[in-house]
Amino acid sequence: MKRFLPQSLPSWILLILIAGLLTMQIATLSIVSRDRAENNNLLELFRLSERAYTLAKVLYGTPAPERKRLASALSNTASPISLSDQPAVTSAIAADDSLAELEDVLVARLSEFGVTDARIRRVSASNAIASSAGAPDPDAGIIERQLSDLADDFSQSDGLAASIKFNDGQWLNLVTPLAPVNPIFTAQTLPLFGSVAAIVIAMSIWAMRRLTAPYRALEQAVKRIGDDVKSPPLPEFGSSEYISAARAVNAMQTQLREYVADREQLAAALAHDLRTPLTRIRLRLELLRKSQLRQSLMHDLNDIEAISRSVIDFATYEIIDEEQEKLDFWSLVDSIADNYPQVVFDKPGQVSRGLICIGRPIALRRCITNLLDNAVTYGGKAHVSLTQSGNDILLVIRDEGPKVDEVFQPFRRVENSRNRQTGGFGLGLTIARNIARRCGGDIKLENDVKGGLRAELRIPLIT
Template identity: 30%
Template sequence: MSVRLRPWPHSLAGQMALLIALALFVAQAINFGLILRDRAGFRLAQATRPVATRLADALDREARGGRAIESGRGRVRRVAADPIPLGLERHPEVATELRSQLAEQGVTVGRIDTGFRSGDGRPADAEERSRRRGRVHEEHAGDELLIAVEQPGKGWLTVSVPWPQNSRRLLLALLSQTLILYIIVLLPVLWIVRRLSRPLRDLRRAAERFSPGDAGPPLAVAGPDDVAALIEAFNALRRRVGAMLDEKDRMLGAIGHDLRTPLAALRVRVESVEDDNDRLRMADTIAEMNRTLDDILSLARLGRPSEPETEVDLAALVDAVVEDFRDLDAPVAFEEADRLRMRLRPALIRRAVRNLIENAVKYGEAAEVRIAAWTDRVAIVVADRGPGIPDDRLADVFDPFTRLETSRNRETGGIGLGLALARAIVREAGGDISLVNRAGGGLDATITLPRRG
């Protein structure tokens, strides 16, 4: 099994910690660069200023007739040729700075050569220099830099000065400082961010669990002022949604009552029609209007069901629905199933199963109903023998008031709410409905419910 790595954290605490860690790392890198630059400047000044002073003093004393610069003694010595061996490590930045220092003191010189010599007396050849570039040097007391200054027409002047190497202690000090900063800064930040994200996480969970019929206690207000204000706004929004749904239920109840009263009066008046065909047609129209009204009100009230969940035998419930159709001589068959105890809203599930069977009888000639059970789910399959539905329109038939002209027409009745209502009922119970065309013809409508005892 492949594991997908996420280089960038998705949580608020993780992103804050990573950003602060990167900022501290960049700041420490800049600080380290500045320290190295200052150390290099200090080391350069430490090497050139005393040398420039010594050379200027020695040349001045010699020019005034004082002690001459000799080759065998003194800090400044005179030699005939450049005394720096070719194998030593050069430092051209020292030569450039020393020339500038000497020019400020009025001393004009020719070439300036340098060479580093380690404390053990061995020259820093190319191989040794390569090793030095790959590691941090320890500071040796005997390390020195040889400086040779050409005095045109008079030979070379040589001076030796200490030349400290980069110390590992500096790097360790900076690493220790960085670690202390991470501990001092990151730990409080992580604590603060976790304290901030906890009420946000509770708010997200409350929003995910929210349902129109949920009348639970409001979410506890916690966290900083901004987060607390957000939680209070969510609680107020939930109260407003509940009040709007209550008002909608009252309005739908009034509409249903006001419409059923004239329909009942029409049903009574229809009985006085003498023509039997007209009377039956008018009665069927009124009955269809009542069914349409029931479907519309049921669909509008879903999400706030008044029926509680009870433990029922699902197999017996489906068998009872099938028996209702058999009593009307409808071609409906049921494959007997074992007892299946589940917690659900029986009236709503019965309504969903009845709508599927009714569609199968109307548009598929007959219905065959069966139940399949697994450890975690239950499926109620309603199969018909009709022409099926085009694959690109299978999702469209679940939209309210949608009717496919190729397989539904005005003579079959209905306004396209059966499947929409059935799916809304099943989804409210935590399941779903799927439609699949069979290879040999016909359509399978399957209600899948989570198995809860």
């Protein structure tokens, strides 16, 4: 069931809005339909009362021999009138309270015209007299056709039959047709309701997308900050809630940037300051006689200096301010690969040329160099392929070394020993990944099915 429900807040808001509008519309139409039925019933009772009053008044002042002739003259197919010795409404018990009350009202109101009894009942359309209207005249105007259709509707609609007794024993029988009530939903109104509903839904979707657009931008900006803490700050405009959120995110980004910069400066300063005492130690070692202890100390000193250089590289690669520019990625990779005899291009005749990206040249060179260094150092040989994958440039570097797991953490090495001859200090891949992310790309490492480590560098392609 959950898979059919919306998964985002804007979708939920839109669903609730549309459901609320539909519920309100259905409730409104139901109330209107009920009120219209009640008002129409009251109006029909009023029409019957007025018609009975008029007929009783006219016939009461007419001599008895003339009453039937006058009643016949006033009768028509839609509203028949007759005088007889027996009532047309045979039942003296009304069908409902409203008709019983109307009977009492008529007797009280028409008593001055000699009326002593009144009976009312509802008659169905099957008892109504058929319309005498023939086929519609093709030359008839709009009003004439509408009047003809209305007469047809009246002749086929239900009605109210009344029998009114005069004090001389005669019964006045009359039928008043009920005005036809068209349904709310018809072939003419359904397209209108559908069009209005479609417009409301479309405007709701447009308004919701416009309202939530800043929040989608906020989400993308927060993701960008996760990849690059030095990304541009969020624009502070829009609704008050969004402005507050944007300001909070910008303040957080500023604090993170300052925190990272402090740590970078601290690491760089510490590694740099180590050079002076290391240099003094090296000079003092040179004064010692050649011995096994001197060689061991020199070896340890070289390791310490290498560690210092690695820490400085890791801490200062973000500090260097380098302008971005368009680069021919194939030329960049080819120029770096020339320095490695162990690097082989897969399918060299099919290498994709003309792959242009935007990035910092020195940083990207360093990123690719670190990847090739890692492949050559631990795999002995590197197989390189360069292709276009969708909107990205895809550089795949596959080595012939052992399978590994986590190698992105700082100071995490593929080779577990601390020997400088067999491995570095585990900072190269971390630096390479950070550089790739600064360019809008990323690096993915996985064990290749053919053995060894497979590194994939993706950089956005500029067309």
